[in-house]
Amino acid sequence: MQSAELEINKIRKDFPILTRKINGKPFIYLDNAATTQKPLSVINKISDYYSLYNSNIHRAVYDIAEEATDAYELTRKKVRKFINASSTDEIIFTRNATEAINLVAYSWGRKNIKNGDVIILSEQEHHSNIVPWQILAKEKNAEIKFLKINETGNLNLNELEFYLNNNNIKLISLCHMSNALGNIVPIDQIIDMAHRYNIPIFVDGAQSVPHIKTDVTSLDCDFLAFSAHKMLGPTGVGILYTKKKILEEMDPFICGGDMIKEVHKENTSFNDLPYRFEAGTPNIADVIGFSAALDYLNEIGMDNIRSHEIDLTKYALERMSELKQIKLYGDTDMRNRGGIISFNLGDIHPHDLATILNNHGIAIRSGHHCAQILMEKLDVSATSRASFYMYNTKEEINIFINALGEAIKLFQL
Amino acid sequence: LSDDIYREIILDHYRNPRNKGKIDNADVVIHDSNPLCGDQIDMFLKVEEGQIKDIKFDGKGCAISQASASMLTEMVMDKPLTTAKDISKDEILENIGLTNLGPARIKCALLSLKVLKMGMVKYYSDKEPATAEKMEKDSHLY
Numbered sequence: 001m002q003s004a005e006l007e008i009n010k011i012r013k014d015f016p017i018l019t020r021k022i023n024g025k026p027f028i029y030l031d032n033a034a035t036t037q038k039p040l041s042v043i044n045k046i047s048d049y050y051s052l053y054n055s056n057i058h059r060a061v062y063d064i065a066e067e068a069t070d071a072y073e074l075t076r077k078k079v080r081k082f083i084n085a086s087s088t089d090e091i092i093f094t095r096n097a098t099e100a101i102n103l104v105a106y107s108w109g110r111k112n113i114k115n116g117d118v119i120i121l122s123e124q125e126h127h128s129n130i131v132p133w134q135i136l137a138k139e140k141n142a143e144i145k146f147l148k149i150n151e152t153g154n155l156n157l158n159e160l161e162f163y164l165n166n167n168n169i170k171l172i173s174l175c176h177m178s179n180a181l182g183n184i185v186p187i188d189q190i191i192d193m194a195h196r197y198n199i200p201i202f203v204d205g206a207q208s209v210p211h212i213k214t215d216v217t218s219l220d221c222d223f224l225a226f227s228a229h230k231m232l233g234p235t236g237v238g239i240l241y242t243k244k245k246i247l248e249e250m251d252p253f254i255c256g257g258d259m260i261k262e263v264h265k266e267n268t269s270f271n272d273l274p275y276r277f278e279a280g281t282p283n284i285a286d287v288i289g290f291s292a293a294l295d296y297l298n299e300i301g302m303d304n305i306r307s308h309e310i311d312l313t314k315y316a317l318e319r320m321s322e323l324k325q326i327k328l329y330g331d332t333d334m335r336n337r338g339g340i341i342s343f344n345l346g347d348i349h350p351h352d353l354a355t356i357l358n359n360h361g362i363a364i365r366s367g368h369h370c371a372q373i374l375m376e377k378l379d380v381s382a383t384s385r386a387s388f389y390m391y392n393t394k395e396e397i398n399i400f401i402n403a404l405g406e407a408i409k410l411f412q413l
Numbered sequence: 414l415s416d417d418i419y420r421e422i423i424l425d426h427y428r429n430p431r432n433k434g435k436i437d438n439a440d441v442v443i444h445d446s447n448p449l450c451g452d453q454i455d456m457f458l459k460v461e462e463g464q465i466k467d468i469k470f471d472g473k474g475c476a477i478s479q480a481s482a483s484m485l486t487e488m489v490m491d492k493p494l495t496t497a498k499d500i501s502k503d504e505i506l507e508n509i510g511l512t513n514l515g516p517a518r519i520k521c522a523l524l525s526l527k528v529l530k531m532g533m534v535k536y537y538s539d540k541e542p543a544t545a546e547k548m549e550k551d552s553h554l555y
Binding site: 349352356367411 | 419420449476521
């Protein structure tokens with residue numbers, strides 16, 4: 001599709017859940033940063049696997065097992081192409097982005113992080129990009145430094161440069177887009193900086209890959225993690241991309257069947273890449289289902305998705321800033337921001353606001369968004385968060401704004 | 414569930430909480446939080462001969478959790494501490510006019526009751542461990 005304007009009505013028809021009514025109102029789903037809805041093609045793809053060729057992969061020699069193996073591996077090929085990796089050996093399926101980070105913290109981290117080393121994170125990381133490194137650092141007596149964010153949620157690259165000059169940095173791990181603020185980090189610039197000092201960089205792409213065209217070859221990141229369910233795919237599928245030369249030196253994470261070449265009483269040799277990192281029966285059905293999600297995204301076009309989200313977010317920010325009781329967080333320059341809006345409305349607690357909006361059929365997120373360090377920095381215990389995807393419309397935003405107005409009335413703000 | 418849940422009682426207690434603050438020489442201080450919402454409640458109890466002579470709560474969180482804490486303090490002030498064990502979930506929900514709360518938000522409404530019951534058990538576990546143990550069993554809370 002070439003036109004920058006998405007054919008929203010056509011798209012919406014592909015998502016069965018969007019026809020639901022919640023509390024008698026049309027369902028408006030604005031929690032896409034948590035998970036996205038699934039088009040019928042993804043749902044059918046999963047159902048077809050179970051109805052037509054359900055079998056275990058990689059071993060059996062009969063027809064349906066080969067069909068299943070081919071379908072599973074086809075997704076890997078599509079993922080490779082989607083992020084422009086150089087080889088399918090670099091694409092590892094995990095349960096989610098969290099597991100992908102844990103895999104690297106365990107396999108790469110335990111081998112490469114030593115006493116006195118430093119790992120760089122930022123204050124806006126999701127807990128999943130903090131806790132695995134914290135545990136690793138404790139075990140190895142290494143140190144974690146958090147890059148500060150300023151009042152609009154942006155990093156100061158001079159601070160990073162300072163650390164790179166002065167410390168024993170062994171890894172930088174940053175999100176490309178903050179799940180709580182929606183801010184986009186200048187990741188290409190940061191990767192260049194890291195590589196000038198020969199430091200590998202892990203990119204948490206859970207929020208960015210579903211919304212921004214991602215090319216690991218031109219980015220040159222060393223690791224990238226993302227989750228299928230945040231990009232129209234099923235839950236239970238995460239993707240870890242790692243440069244082959246790094247992956248070849250990494251020890252296995254989860255061990256068992258499928259990740260081995262030969263097992264003897266005395267020793268075991270491990271399988272080739274990427275299977276070495278996929279022990280046991282994987283989530284076959286959902287990996288296969290994910291291929292339909294990638295087809296769908298390719299058909300719409302990532303650039304079109306991004307520009308639609310820019311339009312929506314700009315519009316929503318304009319309308320929301322008309323409410324005098326509102327506090328909006330994050331950068332207002334759409335070049336530095338994805339389709340996520342974190343906010344607070346007067347003294348209404350986000351959970352109360354989410355309950356009120358639910359009465360209007362609107363699903364938003366409320367809480368600390370697994371980013372408590374960021375919440376402390378913003379000096380709030382929680383925020384409300386609305387996040388958009390390709391199927392959201394300006395009409396939905398209008399209803400959302402009206403519902404915020406109702407909440408203001410209700411709480412007599 | 415309708416917007417009614419935020420009318421009158423809850424809003425009144427949220428904006429004008431009763432017995433909010435700290436008691437410096439409290440006999441029991443107890444804290445708990447609700448990880449889902451991040452609601453936090455600290456409760457301070459002054460107990461004389463088994464009677465609640467003073468009770469205060471401090472905390473932050475959603476209107477439902479804070480208003481129900483405020484209301485609970487009014488309910489038990491000057492009553493025997495052991496009343497806490499007989500207060501039921503339904504009683505709290507009826508009192509604050511929220512009989513139609515979903516499972517996620519019920520935890521908000523009941524956090525302060527949980528803290529009060531924990532406080533009661535803590536108070537007696539120093540004095541009469543056997544009673545405290547029985548109370549813990551009987552209060553069906555956690």
